[in-house]
Amino acid sequence: MTMRDVPHLNGDVPHLPRRAWLLLAALALAGPALAADEDKDLDLIPQTVPAPAAGETNAREPNPPGSKFSGRVFIQNALGFTSLRDDLLVPFPPPLPPRWEERLLADARIEWSLAPDAFVLYSGRLNLLAEENLGFPNRGNVTHDWRELYASVEPRPRDYLDAGRINLKSGVALGFNPTDFFRARAVVDPLTADPSALREDRLGALMVRAQHVGEGASVSAAFAPRVTDPAPIGTDPYRGFDPLFDHTNGSNRWLLKGAMKLGDMDPEAVIFGEDGHWKIGGNVSRPIGQASVAYLEWSGGRRRGILDEAIAFGQRTGTIPPSAPAPLAQGNENRFRSQLALGASYTTESKLTLNLEYHYNEAGFSRSDWDRWFALGDASASLSPRSDPGVSPRRGPGSDLSQELWYIRGYASDFQEPLYRHGIFLRGDWVDFLVPKLELTGFVLADAGDGSALMQLEASYSASDHWTFGVLAGGTTGGRASDFGSLPRAASVLFKATRYF
Amino acid sequence: MFNFLVMPAQAFLVMPAQAFLVMPAQAFLVMPAKAGIRFLLATALAIAPALAFAQDAHEIVTAADAVRNPHEPFRSTLTLTEYVGGRERSHSSFVLFSKEDATRHFRNLLEYAEPPQDAGKRVLLDGRSFWFFDPASQTSVRISAQQRLVGQAAIGDVLTVNLAADYSSTVAGEETIDDAARQKRACWHLEMKAASDTAVYNRIEYWVEKGTSRPVKGKFYSDSGRLLKIIYYRNYVERLGGVRPAEAVILDAVDSSLATIATFGEARFQDVPDAWFQRDYLPRLRVK
Numbered sequence: 001m002t003m004r005d006v007p008h009l010n011g012d013v014p015h016l017p018r019r020a021w022l023l024l025a026a027l028a029l030a031g032p033a034l035a036a037d038e039d040k041d042l043d044l045i046p047q048t049v050p051a052p053a054a055g056e057t058n059a060r061e062p063n064p065p066g067s068k069f070s071g072r073v074f075i076q077n078a079l080g081f082t083s084l085r086d087d088l089l090v091p092f093p094p095p096l097p098p099r100w101e102e103r104l105l106a107d108a109r110i111e112w113s114l115a116p117d118a119f120v121l122y123s124g125r126l127n128l129l130a131e132e133n134l135g136f137p138n139r140g141n142v143t144h145d146w147r148e149l150y151a152s153v154e155p156r157p158r159d160y161l162d163a164g165r166i167n168l169k170s171g172v173a174l175g176f177n178p179t180d181f182f183r184a185r186a187v188v189d190p191l192t193a194d195p196s197a198l199r200e201d202r203l204g205a206l207m208v209r210a211q212h213v214g215e216g217a218s219v220s221a222a223f224a225p226r227v228t229d230p231a232p233i234g235t236d237p238y239r240g241f242d243p244l245f246d247h248t249n250g251s252n253r254w255l256l257k258g259a260m261k262l263g264d265m266d267p268e269a270v271i272f273g274e275d276g277h278w279k280i281g282g283n284v285s286r287p288i289g290q291a292s293v294a295y296l297e298w299s300g301g302r303r304r305g306i307l308d309e310a311i312a313f314g315q316r317t318g319t320i321p322p323s324a325p326a327p328l329a330q331g332n333e334n335r336f337r338s339q340l341a342l343g344a345s346y347t348t349e350s351k352l353t354l355n356l357e358y359h360y361n362e363a364g365f366s367r368s369d370w371d372r373w374f375a376l377g378d379a380s381a382s383l384s385p386r387s388d389p390g391v392s393p394r395r396g397p398g399s400d401l402s403q404e405l406w407y408i409r410g411y412a413s414d415f416q417e418p419l420y421r422h423g424i425f426l427r428g429d430w431v432d433f434l435v436p437k438l439e440l441t442g443f444v445l446a447d448a449g450d451g452s453a454l455m456q457l458e459a460s461y462s463a464s465d466h467w468t469f470g471v472l473a474g475g476t477t478g479g480r481a482s483d484f485g486s487l488p489r490a491a492s493v494l495f496k497a498t499r500y501f
Numbered sequence: 502m503f504n505f506l507v508m509p510a511q512a513f514l515v516m517p518a519q520a521f522l523v524m525p526a527q528a529f530l531v532m533p534a535k536a537g538i539r540f541l542l543a544t545a546l547a548i549a550p551a552l553a554f555a556q557d558a559h560e561i562v563t564a565a566d567a568v569r570n571p572h573e574p575f576r577s578t579l580t581l582t583e584y585v586g587g588r589e590r591s592h593s594s595f596v597l598f599s600k601e602d603a604t605r606h607f608r609n610l611l612e613y614a615e616p617p618q619d620a621g622k623r624v625l626l627d628g629r630s631f632w633f634f635d636p637a638s639q640t641s642v643r644i645s646a647q648q649r650l651v652g653q654a655a656i657g658d659v660l661t662v663n664l665a666a667d668y669s670s671t672v673a674g675e676e677t678i679d680d681a682a683r684q685k686r687a688c689w690h691l692e693m694k695a696a697s698d699t700a701v702y703n704r705i706e707y708w709v710e711k712g713t714s715r716p717v718k719g720k721f722y723s724d725s726g727r728l729l730k731i732i733y734y735r736n737y738v739e740r741l742g743g744v745r746p747a748e749a750v751i752l753d754a755v756d757s758s759l760a761t762i763a764t765f766g767e768a769r770f771q772d773v774p775d776a777w778f779q780r781d782y783l784p785r786l787r788v789k
Contacts, residue, residue, distance in 0.1 A: 041718070041731050042679055044752045045760060072620050072637070089756040109636060110619070116789060158776055160785060167639050174642070199638040210779070215774070218781035259781050264629040266780055287629045290701070290724065308698070347648040349723050431651050436585055436759060465591055466614035499618035 071110035071332035073501045078103045078191055079117040080494035085487070089480040090377025091472045093403045098132035103191070109148075115242045117155070119243055123148035123167070127200060129191070132470050139240035145188050146243045148204045156214040165248075166220055170257065170270055171297050172283045173341035175425030175445060176359045176418060178299035179281035181255060181272040182224070184415040185247040188235050192493065193456050193474055196427065198416075205248040217260040224253045226275075232317045233410050270299070277301065293345045300338040306363045306419065310411035311404075320404060328372050329406075337362035343425070351431040359423035365483075366421060367449055374481045420483055422448035437462040445484075452478020452485040516651035517672070525626035554676070558670035561689050562707065564714035571741045572606065577768035579611075580670065584760045585766050596788045599661035600773040602628075606699060607661040608778045612788055622650070623786055626660055627778040628699055634783035641780050650729075662760045664707070667700035678708055680717050681733035681750055686710045688717055702729070718756075728754040741768050 066301060080101045109123040125145040134140050138475030150164025167186075171177030174196040186202035206227060211220035230250025236242070251274050259268040267284040281299030288294050303309065307328050314320030365373070379402040412419045427443040441456040456474035472494040478485025581593040598610040609626040613619040621636040631649050634641045664670075675691045680686045686708075693705040704722040709715065715737060721730045731754055734746040746765075753759035776782060 041720075041752065042681070042683060042733075044731065044754075044757055045681065045733070045750055064595075070621070072617060073619065113787075119596075119787070125785070158782075158785070160775070167641050171640075172643060179541055198637075199640055200635075211785075213779070213782050213785060215776045216779065218779065220781075222783065259779070261630070266630055266632075268780075285643045287631075287643075287645055289645075290698075291645050293643050293645045293648075297644065307789075345645060345648070347651055348644050349647070349727065350727070353648055353651065407619045413783050436583075436590065462591070465618075 008121035008238050029326065039297050061289050066199050068113050069110055071108065073104045073106075073108045073110070074498055075104070075494055075501075076498040078105070078494055078496040080191075080492060082492040085490045087480065088488060089374055089381075089486055090402055090405060091146075091381050093406055095133060097489055098134070099271070101129070101131040103130075104128040114151075118151070118153045120151050121148060122161045123204075134237060138238060142241075143189070144241045145201060145203065146241075147202065150204075153478070160209075160211045160213075161173065162207075162209040162211075164206070165204040165243075166207050166209060166222075167202065168207065168209065168224075168255065169199060170268065170281075170283070171341075172268075172285045172295040173297045173343055173357055174427055175357045175443070176339075176341045176361075176423070178297050178341055179268070179270045179283055180301075181270070181274075182253070182283075184417075185250075187416065188244070188247075192472065193454060194427075194441070194457070194458070195425070195445070196443075203244060203248050205253070206245065217258065219258045220256070222255045222257075224249060226250060226252045228316055230313075232319045233314070239457055272299075272301075277303065279303075288344065291347045295341075295343055297341040298338060300336055302334055302336050303363060305337075305369075306361075306412055306417055307365070307369065307408055309363070310408040313411060314404075314407055319407065323405065324400075328369060328376065328405075339363070353429045353431075355425070355427045357425040359418060359420070359425060361418045361421055361423070363417070364417050364421045365449075370450070370481070370483070373405060373408075374486070375378045377402050380405070420447040420449055433459075447478075447483035450478060450482040450485075452476070452482035454484045466500050468500070470496045470498075472496070507685070510665075517770060558672045558689075558691055559665060560661075561691060561709050561714065562668070562670045562693070563663075563665040565707070565709045566665050567717045568714050568743065569745060570599065570661050571661070571743060571770070572601055573742075573770050574598070574773040575741055575768055576771045576773070577741075578614075578766035580762075580764045582762045582764070582765060584762070586758045587760075594617065597660070598771070598773045598777065600775075600778070601663070605663050605666040607663055609660045610773070610777055610782075610786065611660065612786060614788075623783045625778060625780065625783055630778075630780075632780050632783060636784070639784065641783055646699070650701065662701075664693065664705065667695065667697045668705060669696040670694075670707075673706070675711070676708065678718065681735035686717050687712075730754055740765065741770065 031118045052295040078101075080103075082099050082101075084095055084096060084099065105125055105127045107125045110121070112120045112122075114120060124147050127143045127145070129143060130136060146165065148165050148167050150162050150166050151222035154160050168182045169177075170179040170181070176195065177183065180373065182205055183202070185197050186204075188201070188203060190198050190201055192198070205224040207222050207224035209220060212218060227249040228246045231244070231246035235247075236246075253272070253274045255273075256271045257268065259266070264285050265286050267280040267282060270280070270281045272281070272425055279299050279301030281297070283297035285293055285295035304312075311320060315322050315324075338360065339362065340358075340360040341357055342387060343355055345353055345355045347353045409419065413419075424446045425443065428441070430440040432438065432439040439460045439462075440457070441460070442455070444453050444455045446453040454474070454476050455471065458470060458472040460468055460470035473492070476484040476487050476489060480486060528780045576596060576598045579595045579597050581595075582589060583591045583593075584752065592615060593613065594615040596612050596614060600608050601610055606628060608628070609624075611624045611626075613622040623634040623636075625634075626649065629646070631644045632641045633644050664735040670691050670693045673692045675687070676690045677685050677687050688708040688710050691705075691707040691709065693707055695703050702721045703724045704726070706720040706722075707716065709719040710717050716734045718734070719732045720728060721732070722786060723729050731752040733750040733752075734748070735750060736746060736748040737744050748765070749763040751761040751763060753761075777786070
């Protein structure tokens with residue numbers, strides 16, 4: 001039967017009851033009435049929206065023929081202020097975080113096409129920086145974050161070989177990625193605390209990488225050699241144009257990764273090795289209905305607790321004397337320990353996307369570890385002389401012991417390892433909040449052990465295709481003897497303006 | 502006794518078609534013979550067009566799908582121009598790769614070219630597998646079907662889809678409506694319900710021009726029954742081996758000040774390997 005053969009409702013049908021005729025007549029009349037309602041929708045088309053002439057379009061080609069370069073370039077000005085806690089239970093050793101910072105940066109990610117199957121990619125950021133206690137002029141006022149520079153060739157279809165400085169990332173979670181093994185020591189001077197945004201400004205590692213993308217599966221292998229001794233914890237503010245290979249290539253690391261399409265699960269498995277130690281991990285995700293995605297990311301391997309790892313690293317890099325006593329015995333046998341991120345997203349019809357995640361870090365601090373950390377810190381502060389004015393009004397800079405205690409936390413931050421055992425992460429992203437082009441993003445990262453939290457709220461408005469303005473406010477909450485409540489930064493606010501080219 | 506023939510006329514208007522089909526057999530047994538014959542006749546008359554429409558609705562939607570998109574894999578440029586209160590507000594452009602799979606579902610891979618802050622971002626939509634890749638973070642994030650409609654206002658609406666593969670359709674009637682240029686079009690009015698877990702919307706009203714099978718208009722509803730978007734298809738041109746709409750006018754039914762014009766530009770048939778439609782290919786896509 002073709003469409004034209006479909007019988008019409010008003011066909012000639014004898015002997016119908018009168019009421020049925022009335023019904024059919026009503027239905028026949030309803031058609032034009034409904035159609036008239038439909039035509040009213042046309043009034044919603046703005047009169048200024050042009051209707052192009054037949055056959056004409058204004059769609060543009062992304063890369064004009066012959067274009068050798070593609071990518072993204074922007075400049076950004078960021079002005080930030082930070083308030084510091086003056087009642088820290090464990091005094092923070094100087095220098096304290098700056099209370100104000102002004103940064104003008106130029107950020108570029110440019111791909112230079114050498115041939116149809118080969119290109120060179122550069123990604124980096126040039127910072128002009130002024131901040132409290134930095135001084136001017138010196139090497140600290142101008143820094144360069146060299147994120148990536150590598151060459152890539154595709155000798156056969158979907159076989160790839162890359163060499164150079166490469167940012168290699170894995171994982172499906174937003175707040176914490178146990179399988180993102182190359183995250184250690186890669187983040188420098190971030191402008192945000194949002195874990196999901198920290199990935200944007202981190203350094204790659206010198207490596208070679210091979211990958212094959214087949215039909216329904218892919219495999220890749222990477223090797224990042226040790227090229228220098230690892231640097232002590234912390235980023236030198238006077239680093240200037242130092243590429244910081246001592247942050248990214250201070251050990252031999254390798255990674256094997258396989259991914260496949262398995263129904264709608266898209267699982268990924270990873271094996272990672274570093275100087276003779278290895279870890280395994282994987283992640284999987286799956287849609288739940290129309291509005292949600294559930295995901296799971298896990299890794300595990302033989303290791304010690306983060307406290308002992310920090311002390312061992314400090315001794316290896318000369319920050320902590322080998323003879324220094326270990327302030328906190330963590331048990332610290334070298335055994336299999338897991339890290340986990342389990343989460344789900346949900347998107348509402350009003351364009352709000354929420355991500356809720358549970359984090360588990362078996363190498364993190366237990367409650368008793370925290371108790372001892374604060375007890376030792378408090379005792380050392382009581383024994384140490386009072387501080388210089390302006391450093392910490394109630395507490396002094398602390399003894400060697402308190403410096404060692406804070407070193408442990410600096411190590412965790414530098415290696416992007418959570419200190420907590422159990423964490424809860426909630427992130428919201430609201431597109432077109434109240435008005436079009438206004439995006440509201442916020443997160444709360446809570447230590448489930450003590451209820452303290454790190455939080456941030458950002459409003460970003462795209463005034464045009466080239467200009468974006470934003471304001472970001474964040475802070476930490478919790479008791480003085482809590483994970484986030486014991487940090488020196490109490491609250492901060494940042495204003496930024498970005499021009500894209 | 503339940504007497505079908507003396508039901509008020511309004512009852513017909515609100516009674517769902519299924520109610521005719523599930524009326525218990527006992528009802529026939531207790532009817533007088535004459536009334537039973539009348540009932541059967543009226544029922545047959547009521548059902549016959551509905552069944553015929555139901556049978557053909559799928560063909561109508563399939564034909565309209567074929568007008569919008571070819572069956573062969575292709576690439577196309579796409580521009581989205583957003584208007585707020587009638588004034589142009591922002592501009593985005595993309596390169597889109599589409600390929601139909603064995604189940605008639607389209608697989609899509611898309612790269613942003615504009616605006617500058619989004620250049621290089623990529624989206625993969627393959628069945629229930631949706632991934633968003635940002636070259637700035639080198640990270641792929643899995644998104645839900647609903648999330649693909651968030652952010653860039655209309656990506657989820659303009660990506661290549663075969664509605665016949667995701668929705669069950671019935672013909673609600675025949676109507677003459679104005680198209681986007683206010684030209685009268687005699688249309689099939691189709692009622693579509695989500696029939697697969699890859700369907701983005703719960704319900705769609707769809708108007709397809711009789712004779713040409715050109716889609717004229719669609720109204721798209723959420724799970725809660727809320728009207729989300731109204732889309733007009735316009736500017737039919739010779740494209741990808743057929744006469745196809747080069748533009749879609751997307752009206753935001755929630756905020757009536759918002760409108761988006763989706764314009765399909767340069768398009769050509771191109772082999773798109775199946776290997777492209779997976780997460781690990783997203784960082785490797787290079788638009789040449």
